[in-house]
Amino acid sequence: MNDAIKNRFTTHDVTNQAPPLVPYNAYATDTALREAVAHEGGAWAEKALGDLGAAVGDEMMALGFLANENKPVFKPFDRFGHRIDEVEFHPAYHRLMSLGIQHGVANISWQHAERSGAHVARAAMMYLHSQADQGTSCPLTMTHAAVPVLRQSAVLADSWLPRIFSTEYDLRHVPAWEKRGNTIGMGMTEKQGGSDVRANTTRAYPVGASGPDQLYQLVGHKWFMSAPMCDAFLVLAQTERGISCFLLPRFAPSGERNAIRIQRLKNKLGDWSNASAEVEFHGALAWMVGEEGRGIATILEMVALTREDCMIGSAAIMRQALVQAIHHCRHRKAFGKFLIDQPLMQMVLADLALESEAAMAFSLRVARAIDASTRDPAAAAFARIATAIGKYWICKRCPPFVNEAQECLGGAGYVEESILPRLYRQAPLNSIWEGSGNIQCLDVLRALAREPETREALFAEFTGVKGANALLDAEVAGLATQLADTVDLEKRSRYLVERMALALQAATLLGAGNALVADNFCQSRFGGLRGAAFGSLPANVPATKLIERAF
Ligand SMILES: Cc1cc2nc3c(=O)[nH]c(=O)nc-3n(C[C@H](O)[C@H](O)[C@H](O)COP(=O)(O)OP(=O)(O)OC[C@H]3O[C@@H](n4cnc5c(N)ncnc54)[C@H](O)[C@@H]3O)c2cc1C
Known part of the structure; x- marks a missing residue:
């Protein structure tokens, strides 16, 4: 082809597009997660988390696309007409399951039950896995959460738990007892x-x-x-x-x-x-x-753990959306400047970063309480009420968060080749299953009314950081007054649970000791200058530092 013809087909150079993010290590690049894991007692799992983080930011991310583009297919009959009631999943789904189980997403907490922080390590694994694919997180969650229920029967526990604790995923359609893992x-x-x-x-x-x-x-x-x-x-x-x-x-x-x-x-x-x-x-x-x-009482032991995973799953979706948004804004220019350097975009990203870290840190704090709950009744009481509060609030924040992150990518965030549309479709699920929003609020009221130790555990969490931030202290005092008023408690419960959640997130961040994050969270959430949409932060928030820390 001569040059003149070749040039006719070369209409433009492709510029001003972000390079692919993958491969990256989803654990190593997440300072907030690494700090929270260490703070809550899961640092012994660093190596395993780093390995999973590398897989998530590479092979598993690609598998996530494949598994979602190729939906499972129901096969009621075999080719001869026998009823089989099978569902055929794409090989990518099976590979994701296999990697999840191999790394310990379904059971590291039970395999290392004797170690303090075992549930924290698993929560961090679930947080990583769910960033690549949320669909496989569902059976991994349920498999993990079934354990305390099965332990209520010595006979069933003896026969089933060894296969549930296996690191092998066995996809064959044969009886459970013939398989290497269940x-x-x-x-x-x-x-x-x-x-x-x-x-x-x-x-x-x-x-x-x-x-x-x-x-x-x-x-x-x-x-x-x-x-x-x-x-x-x-x-x-x-x-x-x-x-x-x-x-x-x-x-x-x-x-x-x-x-x-x-x-x-x-x-x-x-x-x-x-x-x-x-x-x-x-x-x-x-x-x-x-x-x-x-x-109902029996299966509630499972439900408590799956609700904790709803918090982690929603926090993971928010994290992945945030990573995509920051990466894009670092490489995309508009009006002559990178988006990441535009003051208003900085406000949006910084606000998303605060929300994301608060969701993750609080989820891991609850995981530590779950961990300690067999030994410590106060920890059990805290896990009981904090799970309902967190399930309500973190799951509720997820859909608007993903939409805001999508907006950071502009039109590219609305297109399936980016992960954002998938995250957006997934975002409302955790708020619905395992007890929708109202059910969580009613559960908080039930706990406060029937289990006084949960109220003590809730306020003990605030006492632990009293004096660290005046805005949180005032918020907690206001919360106590609001709770003392028992008129129309049910009607007011969404408002109250939201306030509890924000105060608990603030207490967790203050307890972790990172002033940049904790003080700005308190300032932006309790300081009175905040609008309803993400990005309406007080102008003095050090946005670039928060974004830098986030990714
Ligand atoms: C993708 C997906 C997967 C699922 N997988 C499973 C599964 O594997 N196993 C399983 O058992 N279930 C599963 N579910 C079902 C899920 O747990 C239920 O949909 C959920 O618990 C709500 O029940 P429901 O749909 O019957 O709604 P309803 O119980 O009819 O509730 C509808 C609405 O009313 C509200 N409400 C109910 N009672 C009150 C009240 N007293 N006061 C105020 N508001 C109230 C609820 O909060 C909710 O918003 C799944 C759901 C989805 C979407």
């Missing part, structure tokens, strides 16, 4: 009620003797059962004594497929790499776990 899901929500699981209509009939550890046949349905290719599910069903908890294996003890019929997969807003199924139980066999008639 994953666990959960089924509580039914058509007529999700928040109010007392409305469950699924029935359980004893096959022989009744009671804990005994085999039952389940007849009924579940309206949402995510990750339906898990090896077993903790589900709720009614017996003569009321709602009870069961472990429902995907293959029956005989080795045949259990009578779990998948009706269809949900067509979801986001969470595309993962499948969520509507299922029916046609006499499916399941073992009772825990006391008969006390199923």
Whole structure:
């Protein structure tokens, strides 16, 4: 081709675009996370976190795109017409599961239960994994959270826990006991009620003797059962004594497929790499776990841990959105200046950085309380109330946060090739599942009313940093006055829980001792100069320092 023709097809040079971010180490580049892990007692896991961080910022990021572009497919029958009720996931999903389990996202807390900070280390792993893909975080979360429930049955714990603690992911469709590693899901929500699981209509009939550890046949349905290719599910069903908890294996003890019929997969807003199924139980066999008639109390041990992971998952989505926004603004110019140097953009990024660090640090603080809760009743009380407060607030902040980060990328943030649209679709999920916003607020009120030790634990957290920041001290005093007024408490509970969350985030940051972050968080959240949108910070906030620290 002669030069004249070649030039006709060379219409322009591509300039002013950010280079690809990947590969980067999602742990090594996150100063706030590394400091929080050390502060909360998880520093012994540094090496493992660094390894996972490298995978997240490289192979796993690419796998996340593939797994979400190729949604799971429901296969009701095999080629010969036999009912199989399988869901086929893309190989990228399986690789993400495999990497997550291998690194310890589902179980490092149980493998190293004797070490202080074990839950902190796992929380940090979940935080990293969820930045690459959120769909696989769901079965990893549920597998982790099922452990305290299974421990309520010595027989089931003996046979199932070794496979749950395995570092191998085994994707084969064979009975759990023939596999090298198992994953666990959960089924509580039914058509007529999700928040109010007392409305469950699924029935359980004893096959022989009744009671804990005994085999039952389940007849009924579940309206949402995510990750339906898990090896077993903790589900709720009614017996003569009321709602009870069961472990429902995907293959029956005989080795045949259990009578779990998948009706269809949900067509979801986001969470595309993962499948969520509507299922029916046609006499499916399941073992009772825990006391008969006390199923809600039994499964609440799982719910407490999955709620903590909702906080971590939302914090992770915010972190990934923030990283993308800062990276873009460092390389993109408008009106002759890099976006990162534009004063108003600095305000937006600094505000997002404060929000992101507060969400992450508070989630890890709760993880430390979970860690200590078996030894220390005050820590257990703190974990109890702080999880409900954090689940409400951190999940609620996620959707507007991602939208703001998207805006930093301009049109590029609205395009699927950037991760932002996926994060945006995923952002509302954690606020809905495992107890939506109102349910969390009501749970906070319930804890305060029925478990006085939770109120003590809440205020002890503030006492620990009293005098460190006058704005927080005033906020806490105001909160105490508001709580003392019991009129219309339920109607006022969103406002109160929001204030508790902000005060707890501030206390966590002050306790960690980084004045740059803590003082500016207090100044911007309690100083009275803040608007509703991100970026409306007081003008004296040292934005560049905050952005530099963030990424
Ligand atoms: C992607 C996805 C995956 C899921 N996976 C699973 C799964 O694996 N297993 C499972 O069991 N469930 C799963 N769920 C279901 C989820 O947990 C429920 O949707 C959730 O608990 C809410 O229940 P619901 O949909 O029945 O809503 P409802 O219970 O009808 O609630 C609707 C709204 O009413 C509010 N509300 C309820 N009671 C009150 C009250 N007293 N006062 C004020 N407001 C109230 C709620 O906060 C909510 O905002 C999943 C959901 C999604 C979206």
